[in-house]
Amino acid sequence: MISLRNDTFLRALRREPTEYTPIWLMRQAGRYLPEYNATRKRAGSFLALCKSPDLACEVTLQPLARYGLDAAILFSDILTIPDAMGLGLYFVDGEGPKFERPVRDESDVARLAVPDPGAELQYVCDAVATIRTALGGRVPLIGFSGSPWTLACYMVEGGGSDDFRRVKTMLYQRPDLMHRILDVNARAVSLYLRAQIAAGAQAVMLFDSWGGALSDRAFREFSLAYVERVLRELDSQVPVIVFTKGGGLWLEAIAATGCDALGVDWTVDLGAARARVGARCAIQGNLDPMALMASPEKVQAEAIAVLESFGAPGEGYGHVFNLGHGISQHTPPESVSALVEIVHSHSAQMRRLRVSASSL
Amino acid sequence: MISLRNDTFLRALRREPTEYTPIWLMRQAGRYLPEYNATRKRAGSFLALCKSPDLACEVTLQPLARYGLDAAILFSDILTIPDAMGLGLYFVDGEGPKFERPVRDESDVARLAVPDPGAELQYVCDAVATIRTALGGRVPLIGFSGSPWTLACYMVEGGGSDDFRRVKTMLYQRPDLMHRILDVNARAVSLYLRAQIAAGAQAVMLFDSWGGALSDRAFREFSLAYVERVLRELDSQVPVIVFTKGGGLWLEAIAATGCDALGVDWTVDLGAARARVGARCAIQGNLDPMALMASPEKVQAEAIAVLESFGAPGEGYGHVFNLGHGISQHTPPESVSALVEIVHSHSAQMRRLRVSASSL
DSSP, X not given: OOOOSOOHHHHHHTTOOOSSOOBOOTTOSSTTSHHHHHHHHHHSSHHHHHHOHHHHHHHHHHHHHHSOOSOEEOOOOTTHHHIIIIIOEEEETTTEEEESSOOOSHHHHHHOOOOOTTTTTHHHHHHHHHHHHHHTTSSOEEEEXXXXXXXXXXXXXXXXXXXXXXXXXXXXXXXXXXXXXXXXXXXXXXXXXXXXXXXXXXXXXXXXXXXXXSOHHXXXXXXXXXXXXXXXXXXXXXXXXXXXXXXXXXXXXXXXXXXXXXEOOTTSXXXXXXXXXXXXXXXXXXXXXXXXXXXXXXXXXXXXXXHHHHOOOOTTOOEEEEESSOOOTTOOHHHHHHHHHHHHHHHHHXXXXXXXXXXX | OOOOSOOHHHHHHTTOOOSSOOBOOTTOSSTTSHHHHHHHHHHSSHHHHHHOHHHHHHHHHHHHHHSOOSOEEOOOOTXXXXXXXXXXXXXXXXXXXXXXXXXXXXXXXXXXXXXXTTTTTHHHHHXXXXXXXXXXXXXXXXXXXXXXXXXXXXXXXXXXXXXXXXXXXXXXXXXXXXXXXXXXXXXXXXXXXXXXHHHTOSEEEEEETTGGGXXXXXXXXXXXXXXXXXXXXXXXXXXEEEEETTOGGGHHHHHTTTOSEEEOOTTSOHHHHHHHHTTSSEEEEEEOGGXXXXXXXXXXXXXXXXXXXXXXXOTTOOEEEEESSOOOTTOOHHHHHHHHHHHHHHHHHHHHHHHHHHTO
């Protein structure tokens, strides 16, 4: 077993002391990088890129070659599970993901089955193993999945949606059908994450990208309950991060699922989040991705404000720096250099000031 | 002066006792009603409909003819102010509002001037007066405006946006320019609402539709500070409702602006909102508009859950029932009948139960 040379990210997730605040970025391997676009072009399509373990490995490592990031994240799509269920994932340029066979009625729901991670999803496990080997212990590798509810949104809508009309019509009119979809999804997600961990993922993240579209009551019944179930069935030996976009009102409830870290978007003040969650979970976030559109000096000022809003972690607290959402394809790559540099240097300085203040 | 026959809505806003929970719906005069579509067709375009006081009056009254709603809201567009500033508002079918001359640089900002409500916006004041007369005291009339930040989003983006890249680039890179736009907008909004009140509006509402797109710090600096300024300059004699979509984390801060009521979207639990805000403000909301896609029985069950989450208003509290966002064009009109009926009957019953419980 190759030992991990930089375990700052894992220690922050476990709320152990770190010399600085670790940073990685959601969608860090992506279209803002010219080298990513070149590999994608070579692959022929986004799906071909996801389905080739070697190419997925190549793009996963690209941002690490440029920046001193403290974690790698598996390059894959959020919709691999429903694709493996046979819904027929495809992409239309500029329109995002779509399904050929969306789940619309009782018979569609009856046909759903949990995919075998060792069969239909073997390519993902292969990518995890390939990336883990290629990393050679440089930084930890994060695996991930969409949450049961978020997968259900795409499965029922048949793609992205502004108003979630189809999936919410089912939720309100036929909650029994929605629960059946979510039951299948929860089993699929826990098996999938388990397989990623077995293949080498050193932390996993659940993206509940559309939890924030639900009412308070519906969130608890249709999203949170299934996140909780995934975590229970997963019974993970590696840290689990749960990110609910737009979930700032529910931090205490999400923390109670037993996750190790809470991902939070930029609407949340990190100091307030820390006070609400206490030492139960580490917190990951939360720079507005659009702050990266400004000049390097402005980017750094915003990053410092995020670090200071959390404060020096101190005993039993953990902060992982990230954006509050995936990085935009329009981001100038030099913004990311400036960001990573200031997060490392400023957070190290905050710790030194804290130590010298406490030794007075 | 014609006396108001149904002042339930105004009493709830003032946190005075009411016999039942009043209800109105954001965008209640809209495309889900066949009679609205007929009038719009006659008008020729959406903008022509907004700019004709008689037709605006006609559509404002349409939902009141069908349903026992407790308030009317001026039919108008949220972007009348930037249109009056000369930015050239136009609509492309299926794409929402656009501006011919968006505000992109220093010289665009320098050209901005506060429109005269008695000149460029006289047609809105005429519509208010026409509707007020036509209502004949049946229910109160609500006037409205977009918030300074929400108007700025459209002005800089030149239309709707998924990521607010242009307006946020300006916010992060040139906060001085952003503050100049917001300064003009705040003066324009307070004069505009003042003119609507002078013309007959009996309550006014500020729609901060895009406040929830901001980080915690940016919300306070670029949205909330200007909402507060509008309220101060308006110095309103009629109740003021502030609705920040996605603003559930900031209810205490919004309540502190001095508004009379807080509009909340469906992610917020009304009981929790009431506990956080206390008796400082009434609360307006918050059924998920997509709940109206279900059958009348399901609609009624969801409406009861919203009423029960707030609880019987009791001394010093006020609840105005509404959706958590504008009604969808896909709403079956019979869902609205079922909703209005159950909100009135169930909320009256809740008050009776409360009285009999307290007299035990």
